[in-house]
Amino acid sequence: MTDYEKYAAQVALVKEECKDADNNEIAEEFRRYEEEFLIEPNDAVRSVILKFMKASGQEIKSISNAQTRVEKKADRFSDLGSEDKNVTIEVAVVTYVPRVQMVRGEEKQIAFGWIEDNPWESNDKRVRWDFKDWGSHSENLAPNSVVRLEGVSVNEWNEKRSININRSSRVTVLREGGPSVPPVSDEPVTIEKASENEGYVNLLARIISLKPDVIVKRDGSGSLDIFRGTFADSSGKISFLSWVPINHEIGDLVKIEGAMIRKFRETPEVNINDRTKIEKYHDNNFASTEELSEVTTSKIGDLRNGMKDVITTVQVESWQSRTFTNSDGEEKTVRSGDIMDPTGRCRLTAWCEIDPKPGDFLHLTGARVQFWQGSPDLVVDNSDQVSNLTDAPWESIDPEQHWVDIELSKLVTSGSRRGIKTKGTIVAIRSDSGIIQRCPE
Known part of the structure; x- marks a missing residue:
């Protein structure tokens, strides 16, 4: 994408006042403001117009489009338009990641991150946007804090909107957050x-x-x-x-x-x-x-909801198939069963024709994980993702005796699991406490 295409909206504003100015020269000026001076393009419009007016010998006159700075107060990101400037909104800071950029041989710091609107409500009632900090506001944008942003602007790129926090923007901390902003580093991490x-x-x-x-x-x-x-x-x-x-x-x-x-x-x-x-x-x-x-191969105990391209080896405990009619009136067959390995057990769902027997060992590639009754369910879509192994990778597991012993502290920090046993001390019992039993059918 050329500079002109990137700054087309801002170039159009300049052309309204400086009709003889070259499009590419205007775009280059916006690029300089953004990359060298760290000034967001929308905030540079007035300065660019003045420069080209002076260069062409035009009379300097008021620039209404660039000078109008009507404050817009918003409660939700959905209230904002792609051209909104001088916005005031309260947000929760999710992440803040500094980056160093060289400007005329001097290091300048900018930052990226995520913010969420409706910060005083639960997470499921919030919307998350990206933001870019052009004004070194790191002290007031610690993750997990709630802040009021004043004088920020909306940016839209590839149909995705974000917030620009400019040098002139004001950031007021409404609730302290933490941990502190991480140190700037361009070194790769594991x-x-x-x-x-x-x-x-x-x-x-x-x-x-x-x-x-x-x-x-x-x-x-x-x-x-x-x-x-x-x-x-x-x-x-x-x-x-x-x-x-x-x-x-x-x-x-x-x-x-x-x-x-x-x-x-x-x-x-x-x-x-x-x-x-x-x-x-x-x-x-x-x-x-x-x-x-070794590190690209997963065990059942490692599975988490949403994982993709899973490579694993399992033992089949049970297997069955059922036929149903989908919303389009098509008859479909889905095959599923219980599987296990030395670290636990889960379900396997196959949207393809495979027919393993209990006790078979299967090697799965490119599988994905979704939740079924609160625990991981491995899913394969094509039969070429499944290989029936002739050599057993471990001694055959007896399903009736297969309960993996896991410390309670590990259960608290890990994902959902099946086929486990643990022990702990009961510290509280509520009216809704008890054992949940599922219907075997």
Whole structure:
């Protein structure tokens, strides 16, 4: 995308006052304001108009469009339009990630992150937007704090809106947050470390899987081409979703700068957009694809809702199939059953024709995880994702005696599990306390 295309809206405003000015020269000026002076394009309109007026010898006159600064107070992001400026709104700060940018040989700090509207309500009643801090407001934008933003503006890019916190904006802390803003660092972190929190990260990882996909827009206006896959390093693996083409291959070692970690259900996921930089990297000491096979293989005890590209080996406990008619009147068959490994048990659902017997060992690739009755359910869509093993990976497990002993402290911090046993001290009993029994049918 050219500078002119990126700043087309601002260029049009300048052309209203300076009709003879060159479009590309105007766009270049906006680029300089954004990259060198760290001034958001909408806030630079008046200055750019004045520059081109002076250059052409025009009489300097009032610029109503650029000077009008009517305050707009909003309670929700849905109240805001893509052209709104001088906005006042209360938000909750979710993440704040500083970045260093070189401007004329001098380091300047900007920051990215997430904020949520309706901060005094529960999380399920909030909407999350990205923001960019151009004015070094880090002291007042600590994660988990609630702040009032004054004099901010709305930015829209690729049909996605975000908030620009400008140098002239005011940030008032309404409720203290924490922890403190992390130190600025451009060094890559491990996948294990990156998975701990949401926010921007740099990674050094190998591409384990990569495939194109299509998602349909919620408003039904069309579809978007995307790419899905998996990154891995010696500390673990993580799925990624890219909104731009990935010009690399499975097995490539890549350095990713400016990626975003978001949680999909319970599972962290790397989001890649047009601001993310991905380049091939060479490091002879980095683990090969074969050496990473151990960290890319999951056990049932590791499964979390939302995981994708799961590779695992399981033992079949039971298997059945049923036929149903979907909403389009089509007759479908779904096959499912209980499976287990030494770390626990869960369900397996197959939307393809496979017919394992109890006691069989299956190797699954590219599976996904969704919840069924509150616990993980592995799902496969194609029969080529399933291999029936002839050699048993472990001694056959007796389902009647298979209860995995897990410490209570680990259960509190892990995901939902089945087929486990634990012990602890009862410290409170309420009227709704008790054992939940499900109908076996």
